Amino acid sequence: MSTVEFSRVTKEFGDGTVALDSLSLTVEEGEFLVLLGPSGCGKSTALRLLAGLEEATSGDILIGGNRVNDLPPGARGLGMVFQSYALYPHMSVAENLGFGLRRGAHPTPIDEPEMAERVDGAVEMLGLREVIDRKPRELSGGQQQRVAIGRALVRRPSVLLMDEPLSNLDAKLRNRMRLEIRRLHELHGTTTVYVTHDQVEAMTLADRIAVLDGGRLQQHDRPLDAYHRPANSFVASFIGTPPMNLIEGEVRSNGFHSGELSFPLPAHLQNRTGSGFYGIRPECIGWLDSADAPEAVPATVIGYENLGSAAVIHLDVLGHEVTASHLAGSSTDMDVGGKISISLTHASAVLLEE
Numbered sequence: 001m002s003t004v005e006f007s008r009v010t011k012e013f014g015d016g017t018v019a020l021d022s023l024s025l026t027v028e029e030g031e032f033l034v035l036l037g038p039s040g041c042g043k044s045t046a047l048r049l050l051a052g053l054e055e056a057t058s059g060d061i062l063i064g065g066n067r068v069n070d071l072p073p074g075a076r077g078l079g080m081v082f083q084s085y086a087l088y089p090h091m092s093v094a095e096n097l098g099f100g101l102r103r104g105a106h107p108t109p110i111d112e113p114e115m116a117e118r119v120d121g122a123v124e125m126l127g128l129r130e131v132i133d134r135k136p137r138e139l140s141g142g143q144q145q146r147v148a149i150g151r152a153l154v155r156r157p158s159v160l161l162m163d164e165p166l167s168n169l170d171a172k173l174r175n176r177m178r179l180e181i182r183r184l185h186e187l188h189g190t191t192t193v194y195v196t197h198d199q200v201e202a203m204t205l206a207d208r209i210a211v212l213d214g215g216r217l218q219q220h221d222r223p224l225d226a227y228h229r230p231a232n233s234f235v236a237s238f239i240g241t242p243p244m245n246l247i248e249g250e251v252r253s254n255g256f257h258s259g260e261l262s263f264p265l266p267a268h269l270q271n272r273t274g275s276g277f278y279g280i281r282p283e284c285i286g287w288l289d290s291a292d293a294p295e296a297v298p299a300t301v302i303g304y305e306n307l308g309s310a311a312v313i314h315l316d317v318l319g320h321e322v323t324a325s326h327l328a329g330s331s332t333d334m335d336v337g338g339k340i341s342i343s344l345t346h347a348s349a350v351l352l353e354e
Contacts, residue, residue, distance in 0.1 A: 001029045001030050001158060001159075001189060001190060001191050002029060002063050002064035002065075002077070002158035002159055002191055003026065003027060003028060003029050003062075003063075003064060003065065003191070004026070004027035004033075004050065004061075004062070004063055004159055004191060004193060005025070005026045005027070005060075005061070005062040005063075005065075006023045006024060006025045006026075006046065006049075006050075006059065006060075006061055007024055007059055007060040007061075007062065008022045008023070008024055008058070008059040008060070009022070009023045009024075009046070009049060009056050009058070009059030009060070009061060010022050010023070010056065010057045010058045010059055011042075011045050011049060011054060011056055011057050011215075012057045018215050019042050019045040019215055020042040020045050020046055020049070020215045021042075021214070021215040021216045022059070022216075023042070023046060023059070023212075023215075023216075023217055024217070025046075025210055025217060025220060027159075027191060027193060028191075029191055030189045030190070030191055031191060031192070031207045031208065032182075032185050032192045032194065032205060032206055032207045032208075033192065033193050033194070033206065033207065033208055033209070033210060034194045034195075034196060034201065034202040034205055034206035034208075034209045034210070035047065035193065035194070035195045035196075035209075035210050035212060036196060036197070036199060036202040036209050036210065036211050036212070036238075036239075037197065037211055037212035037213055037218075037238070038197055038213065038238070039197060041212040041213050041214065041215065042212050042214075042215040042216075043195045043196075043197075043212050044163060044164075044195055045215075046195075046212070047161055047163055047193060047195050049061060050063075050078075050159075050161065050193060051073055051076070051078060051080060051161055052068070052071060052072055052073035052076055052078075053073060055069075056069060063076060063077065063078075063158065063159060064077075064158060076159075077157055077158040077159065078157050078158070078159050078160070078161055079152030079153060079155050079157030079159070079160045079161065079190075080152060080160075080161045080162075080163075081148050081149055081152050081160070081161070081162045081163070081165045082148075082163050082165070083163055083164045083165060083167050083168060084168075085136070085144045085145060085147070085148040085168075086148065087136040087144060087147055087148060087151075088136075089135060089136050089137060090135070091135070091136075092132065092133050092134060092135060093123070093128055093131055093132050093133070093134055093136075093139070093147055094119055094123070094132050094133070096136070096147055096151055097119045097122050097123070097147065097150050097151050097154055098115055098116075098118075098119045098154070099151070100151055100152075100154065100155050101115045101118065101119075101154060101155065102115075118154040118156075119154060121154075122150035122151075122153060122154050123150070125150070125184070125187070126146040126147075126149070126150045126180075127146070128143065128146060128147065128150070131143055140173075141168060141169050141170075141173060142169065142173045142176065142177060145165060145166070145169065145177060146177075146180070148165070149162075149165070149181070149184065153184070153188065153190070157190065158190075158191065159190070159191045159192070159193065160190045160191070160192045160193070161192075161193050161194075162181075162192065162193070162194040162195065163195045164195055164196055164197070165177075165181075165194075166178070166196075166198075166201065167196075167198075174201075178200075178201060178204050178205060181205060182204070182205055185205075194206070199238065199239050199240070199241065200241070202223060202239075203223045203224075203227070203239075206222075206223050207222070208220065208221060208222055208223075209221065209222075209223050209226055211226065211234075211235050211238065211239070213234050213238075218231060218232060218234055218235050219231035219232070219235045226239055227239055227240060228348060229350065230244065230279070230350065230352070232352055232353075232354050233246055233277050233279075233352050233354055236277075236279045236350070236352060240281060240282075242282045242312055242323045242325060243323075244279045244280065244281050244282075245279065245280050245281070245282065245285075245322050245323060246277040246278070246279050246352070247261070247277065247278045247279075247320055247322075247344075248275075248276070248277050249261070249275065249276075249277075249278060250274070250275045251265065251269075251272050251273055251274055251275070251276070251351065252273060254270040254271070256278045256344075258278075258320065259318065259319055259320075260318045260319060261297065261317060261318040261319070261320060263295055263297050263343075263344050263345055264294060264295050264345050265345065265349075266345050266346055266347050266349055267347070268347065269349065269350075269351055272351060274353075276351055276352055276353045276354070277351070277352040277353075277354075278344070278349060278350075278351060279349060279350040279351070279352055280344055280346055280348070280349045280350075281348060282312070282323045282324050282325040283324075283325050283326070284346040284348050284349070285322070285324040285325075285342055285343070285344060285346070286342060286343035286344075286345075286346065287326070287340070287341075287342060287343075288340075288341040288342060288343055289341075290341065291341040293341070293343070295343045295344070295345040296341045296342075296343065297317055297318070297341065297342050297343065297344055298317070298318065298339065298340075298341060299315040299316065299317045299318075299322070299339070299340050299341070299342050300315065300316045300337065300338070300339055300340075301313060301314070301315060301334045301335065301336055301337060301338045301339075301340065302314050302315060302316050302321075302336060302337075303336060304334050304335075304336060309327070310325055310326070310327055311325065311326055311327075312324070312325050313325070313326070313334060315340075315342070317342070317344075322342075322344075324342065
């Protein structure tokens with residue numbers, strides 16, 4: 001296991017596109033870090049720079065405290081798992097697992113007994129015993145993914161890199177593989193850098209997440225801290241399903257004001273002044289029986305989605321579109337066009353400057 005450090009790393013392509021802008025980020029030894037963000041945010045570029053598949057325009061990349069900018073990929077001690085499993089179609093599961101250990105494919109020679117021991121350990125750990133002699137075309141998507149992960153792990157890398165490895169799987173299999181990947185990490189403790197645009201993967205897998213947008217680091221934090229205390233409006237709107245509601249307005253007299261909308265601030269935000277975004281998670285919006293409550297805000301139902309275990313309600317709140325959620329069955333289903341009273345005053349709400 002090793003630490004990973006990006007120190008003011010920039011990647012600019014020949015056409016002037018800046019894919020990564022002065023990224024400074026540390027991955028602790030044994031940590032599972034997820035690089036999260038939308039397409040084009042720079043997360044895959046960061047992974048490719050770490051892997052040695054791209055060259056940084058400026059800045060330093062360190063693995064285990066050693067600068068690796070000038071080292072070829074094979075000399076960096078990394079294991080890599082990609083979106084395309086890249087298995088050799090003519091080789092069996094066992095042969096695919098062991099290929100990276102053979103002379104010329106591994107930086108240090110591995111003798112046959114140790115190679116067999118490592119492959120056998122991966123087969124047992126990943127539940128591949130029954131398919132050990134099959135070719136990739138005879139495997140399910142989940143089995144192919146496990147072979148790809150096993151092939152990286154048998155090399156016993158100091159750092160494991162994973163680039164959207166679950167994107168080719170169906171939803172049910174993705175859920176199962178998330179649990180499997182997290183189990184393997186807890187078993188081996190290999191420093192892992194995992195790239196995804198899927199916030200569910202980030203929230204369930206990561207020890208910490210690094211949220212990127214436009215090539216810049218927006219927040220580097222534990223998943224629940226980023227969820228409850230986003231650093232800015234981008235993080236607030238990107239993390240969460242449905243995302244956090246953001247209402248732009250002004251704070252004065254212990255209240256938040258935006259056009260016709262006014263409501264009292266929760267205690268922890270009182271005595272604040274200035275303009276910005278009031279953020280509240282959909283599940284934190286309150287349902288009121290009386291329109292006379294001090295914090296009551298009138299709302300009109302403009303959409304209702306029953307998801308089975310939960311419901312998502314889309315509201316027009318005095319000209320602002322707001323999304324709320326609650327457990328299905330915890331209140332009467334709402335008709336589109338119905339008038340209700342809600343509360344936006346909640347102890348988890350945040351004020352963001354941008």
